[in-house]
Amino acid sequence: MGKAMIIGAGGVASVAVHKCCQNPEVFEEILIASRTKSKCDALKAKLDGGKTKIETAAVDADNVPELTALIREFKPDVVLNLALPYQDLHVMDACLAAGVHYVDTANYEPEDTAKFEYSWQWAYADRFREAGLTALLGSGFDPGVTGVFSAYAMKHEFDEINYIDILDCNGGDHGYPFATNFNPEINIREVSAKGSYWENGAWVETEPMEIKRVYDFAEVGQKDMYLLHHEELESLAKNIKGIKRIRFFMTFGESYLTHLRCLENVGMTSIxxxxFEGHKIIPLQFLKAVLPDPASLGSRTKGKTNIGCIFRGKKDGKEKNYYLYNVCDHEACYAEVGSQAVAYTTGVPAMIGAMMVMTGKWRRPGVFNVEEFDPDPFMDALNVWGLPWQESHSPVLVD
Ligand code: NDP
Structure with a gap:
């Protein structure tokens, strides 16, 4: 079918590359391009010899001319950006310059400000539309599958969705007192920020971890979860008609929160x-350097993740509740692709998003979030590619 260029060679990219190689009818050729080429080469060494032809390259995705030249040379059908959120705008600029479709999993965040929102990327809509190119934003799990779940619920289950609670539970245990399941810098910036939710057309801000609930997750059990700001709240508030409130909760254990509080109190999470000894250093980046690499957690993590959305709304004039979720087993992911479930649940939808654009099922000039496309082919692909979804018509609600 075609060629994809994957930028980044970290935890999420590793899963996406494995999944592209399992899907050679679509991904005939891939180029893995990242800052540290040895990581790209290690992935190629692991997966070479199958039907998908793999090339590697070193690239600084913040250098737009260098990245544009590499895209022009490889001529991919789509660029799948699995570097960090800081690179998003530069990769979008390079895609526009080279005339190639764009897919990512996390919205742009300036490196020097802990603030993420879609406005910067949505501002590219005219340029992508005029160029006849598709930019698909946020094709991971959350954001990503949570948006697809919302579009599916809207299409098949409701006339109007009024409330969405997104519940992200990681019941996995890696045995370390403190480690993050994806890039520590991005993860800690996210969880140490103020929380917020969308209600009646406006944002309601909370202190970090101010709102706590307890939920009994299928196949995981009872967990504490905390309200966070999360990027899909912004796009779903815009794209789901009739919405009155959207909240996002993530589970955290006591040990994680105690360590985080301590690190915050001593200034280690500051950006x-x-x-320091004549150098400028950013404490959070130093902390990242001493924490376990998320990619190394796979072999030691046991347990399951359960991520999904609880919807409340109306169908044929009647009130209705509906829950869509996926349960993913850390050890099964490791056995299949050598990564834990947090990377797996992001890397699989990243591959599917790229596949949707490459096959033309999701192709429309402009900049779009996943919930703006037909959810059905993506929902089918989740079942085929390792993230089967489950549903409940009588879920326990979150108060
Ligand atoms: P990692 O830190 O493991 O990997 C990031 C990769 O990007 C590394 O290979 C890194 O290179 C590379 N990179 C960083 N800067 C540049 C640059 N300037 N040019 C080229 N390559 C660069 O991160 P993860 O794999 O954990 O996360 C990847 C993305 O996925 C992030 O944006 C994250 O926010 C997102 N994510 C989304 C989720 C979702 O559900 N939507 C969930 C989890 C993550 P090097 O090896 O040199 O450091």
């Missing part, structure tokens, strides 16, 4: 540069 303000400080002087």
């Amino acid at each position: 303000e540069p400080i002087d």
